[in-house]
Amino acid sequence: MRDNRPSRRFTPILLTSVLSLAVVFGPRLSAVAQGKPTPAQALKAAVAKAKQLESQLNKLKASAAKAQKAVSDAAAALKAQQAATAKIAVLQEAELKKKADAVAAQQKAAAAAAKAARAKAQGMKDEVAKLKAAVAKATNDQKAAEKNVKPQTDAAKKATAAKTAADKEAAVAAKALADAQKRAKAAMDKATKAATAAKTASDTLKKTNATIAASKKTVTDSNAKVKTTEAAITKFAPTLAKAEATLETQTLASITASKAYESVLIATNKMVSFSDSIAPIFAQRCVACHNARTAKGRLNLDSFAATLKGGESGLSFEAGKADDSTLVALIEDGSMPKDADPLTADQIKLIKKWINTGGGLNAGVGVNDPLIAIVPKRPQPMPPKAYRVPVPVTAVAFSPDGKQLASSGYHEVILWNPADGKMIRRITNIAERVYDITYSADGKQMAVAAGTPGQIGEIKLFSTADGSLQGDLVRTGDSVFAVSYSPDGKKIAAAGADRAIRIYDLATGKQLLAIEDHADWVMDVAWTPDGKKLASASRDKTSKVFDATTGDSLVTFNSHGQPVFGVGFSADGNQVITSGRDKNIRVWNTKDAKQVRAIGGFGDEVFRVVVAKDGKVYSSSADKTARVHTVGDGKQVRSLAGHKDWVYSVAVTPDSKLIATGSYDGEIRIWNAADGKGTVTFVAAPGYKAPKTAAK
DSSP, X not given: OOOOSOOTTHHHHHHHHHHHHHHHHHHHHHHHHXXXXXXXXXXXXXXXXXXXXXXXXXXXXXXXXXXXXXXXHHHHHHHHHHHHHHHHHHHHHHHHHHHHHXXXXXXXXXXXXXXXXXXXXXXXXXXXXXXXXXXXXXXXHHHHHHHHHHHHHHHHHHHHHHHHHHHHHHHHHHHHHHHHHHHHHHHHHHHHHHHHHHHHHHHHHHHHHHHHHHHHXXXXXXXXXXXXXXXXXXXXXXHHHHHHHHHHHHHHHHHHHHHHHHHHHHHTTSOOOIIIIIHXXXXXXXXXXXXXXXXXXXXOOSBHHHHHHOBTTBOSOOTTOGGGOHHXXXXXXXXXXXXXXXXXXXXXXXXXXXXXXXXXXXXXXXXXXXXXXHSOOOOOOOOOSSOSSOOOOOOEEEOTTSSOEEEEOBSSEEEEETTTTEEEEEEOSOOSEEEEEEEOTTSSEEEEXXXXXXXXXXXXXXXXXXXXXXXXXEEESSOEEEEEEOTTSSEEEEEETTSOEEEEETTTOOEEEEEOOOSSOEEEEEEOTTXXXXXXXXXXXXXXXXXXXXXXXXXXXXXXXXOEEEEEEOTTSSEEEEEETTSOEEEEETTTOOEEEEEOOOSSOEEEEEEOTTSEEEEEETTSEEEEEETTTOOEEEEEEOOSSOEEEEEEOTTSOEEEEEETTSEEEEEETTTOOEEEEEESSTTOOOOOOOOO
């Protein structure tokens, strides 16, 4: 048990410390006692000193206690270490005994294993002896058997060969039997079918022979009838011609008489001329919304017959009852024209007067004739004497001899000398915008496609010598964009915003064909060199080839995927060349519309293509350039740069020596085709004076 009492070793140390203090401070106390300080002072100093000594003594006690604790801790640690050492010794003893026991067990097991191995080895020795004896016996038996191997092998080979041969014969026989059975069945089936076919063929032959006989008789009889009928037609032809002439004369006389009577009625306010007074109002103010394609309210006013029919509200009017008519109600309350200025009071009064006086149609005018075709043909406005600003050059064309260049203007076509850019002549009486110009083969006539958007489209023929009007072929309700003479010069094709392609006989001015196969504006049209086909370019994203006689659609090309603007044929007519908004020229087969190649490299849409006899295609583009490519391989021959705006139009002389281009800003440039150098540049606006720029 631990003794908590102070150690005896502490007492001598304490006594020694007290004695030391006495030795140190004794003389000083004695001196005070000898009378130097006062008693009180000496006492006070002694008390202070005693407190100091007491404090030092306490510190020494604390140090001693700390030292004592350290000694006690060290003793406890030593005791614990001795206990651990004893425990380790016990553990080591147990581990060593365990290892010794294990080794003894292993030795015992090894002894048993050795004994078993010795026994097994003896058994193996015995087995080897038996095997040797067996080998010796087997060797003797082998030697004896080897003597019989060859005869037995030969016998086996013979037996195998005999079996193989027998198997083959059996297989052949089996196959022959199966084939014979199949052939027999097939022959029976064939014989049955042949018998049926023979009967059918015999019956068919009889019918065919009967048909042939009947056909021969029909042919013979028909030929006889044809000859008889043709003779009768020939004989009757003068009578028919006379009757038609008489009819034409009588019709003309009737129309003349009717017109004379109508003029009196009009003069006495008893009639209003539909073609002169009413049709122009409907054509300009109503037909845009009320036509065969967009008949709002199912009311169509693009012909007299359609006007009479009325719309979903019933008849448009009843003769003599203007105040009760649906047509008058619509125009008086402002419902028609919709989203536009209402008709004037005078126009409404005139329409009401027309209805009240009978609502009739002029003599000689067809009830189904389009309004645009029956309105009076009045001269177009004159162009400005001097242009204040240039207008886009949407069309250029060289004369066949290359000595004239025609360009589009405002209400006019202007002829220029391509050698120096000087104006030759102004041809007027043309709609607001000119979209296409083409010369006849002899250069004496010019065809112009023009229009005032939303109001009128026209094809007019002019003399190139003096600019006089020679023909007014086409009148449509919207612009005409393209015109082209047939290769034989006898017909002309036109196309425009009414989505139709029209062919006219130049000698008579009569329309021969109208092809309405496109879903949107037709922008260009071209003839094959033999004049048998027509190709079109349309805003409906397609180009088509048509039979020029029947109007039948032959093929459709839709690989542009964007509106198509220009079209032309190769010199042999076997390929079509088109251009469009997709920034490409595409060459494709006339026969099957399969693309041969695409010509790219343009920076914007391609407006026009002109395919020349020299195998090159000349184009104009919104990328401000004109380009020349070879049709055969699509390679670019030349790029003509210099315009500052879209290049709308392009033309080339028949000998391919000069190229003309026209741009949106009114500029025309003439280029030398051989080297691409510009020769002449001018603004195609008569009298225009460019503004002077201030000096910098």
